[in-house]
Amino acid sequence: MTDTLTVAAGQRGPAETEKRDAIIDAAKEHFSRYGYGKTTVSDLAKAIGFSKGYIYKFFESKQAIGEAICTGCLGVIIDAVGVALTESSTPTEKFRRLFKTIIEQSAELFFDDRKLYDIAAASTMENWASSRAYCERVEVILQSIILEGRESGEFERKTPIDEVCRGILLVMQPFMNPMMLQHNLDLLPEAPNEVTNLVLRSLAP
Template sequence: MNPLSVSSSSTRGPAEHEIRDQIVAAANEHFSQYGYSKTTVSDLAKAIGFSKAYIYKFFDSKQAIGEAICSNCLSQIIAAVEEAINAVGISPTERFRRLVKSLITKGVDLFFNDRKLYDIAAFSASERWPSSQVYDMRIKHFVLQIVREGRELGEFERKTPLDETVESIHLALRPYINPLLLQHNLDVVEEAPGLISSLILRSLMP
């Protein structure tokens, strides 16, 4: 699976993917035990068995390692959403319902059944890391595609400016996109997809 695209400046040195993957995997395990914020690159170097200087050949900073982990995690959500909404022969209305459901269910599954991923994803969201911002932009683009298709087919209203409609929907979905906010809505994740979808779709009716 290809990770979300973030700046290549987060890596440096030889493009030895196996070693980079080894560092990322070991860092992921270390973060899960001690937390991202409490771990230093020196801690990682000692745990992995590499020198600190050697790690810096592949990553500029601890954040760059966290970005790699976060990007892989968020890419899994994007892949689940794409699979759900790109089914052949479904209407824009159904695509939107699938978008919301897959966003919430996959996010909950990743972030809260695997707390080590949540810790890094939450830090990414709070610090507005590139991986988090790219993820947010991808979700907004999905909304744009669905709304535009719905307008072209006459399923959705066309009076409201397209950018205003997309931005409003994106804001309405934010509590279930941002892991910092999602943690406060876990008690409603079963009914949330259906209720949110129905409310937004009613507002889109022509």
């Protein structure tokens, strides 16, 4: 999918190499087993048989490796959103599928690999480039849906589009933000569905 996020924050050298992928794969394995905070660059170097200096040829820090992993995880969510939207015929349906897909994919990551989910949470808390790129991409998708709904007559046109998008993203934060979602998992899927219904009523012309 063309929606896949591409963030190179903290990366060095060639953009795509087998050795870079080996470092990322080893990091994912260690982060999944021991957690992001407890894994060091030395641990990664030992796991893949490279020196720390060699790893630093590709990544300027452990966070840069975390950025690459986080970008991959968030890119999977964006790709899933792209598929869901192609299967939706109206702006209202696209709106529902956008947030339903984001929440389902985020919850799935939480249950399937909690330690990798924690990297996404760290990226949000520390405002990593990967998290910013993800949020910006979601906002662009949301805005395109709102504009399509206005053109079709499904949504009201009076409120400034920037205000509409900011407001919607704010009310969806408890279910989109990984720092908050982990405390609201017992509210799924009813609560986000109710919020979505409320937002759609507010968008009616």
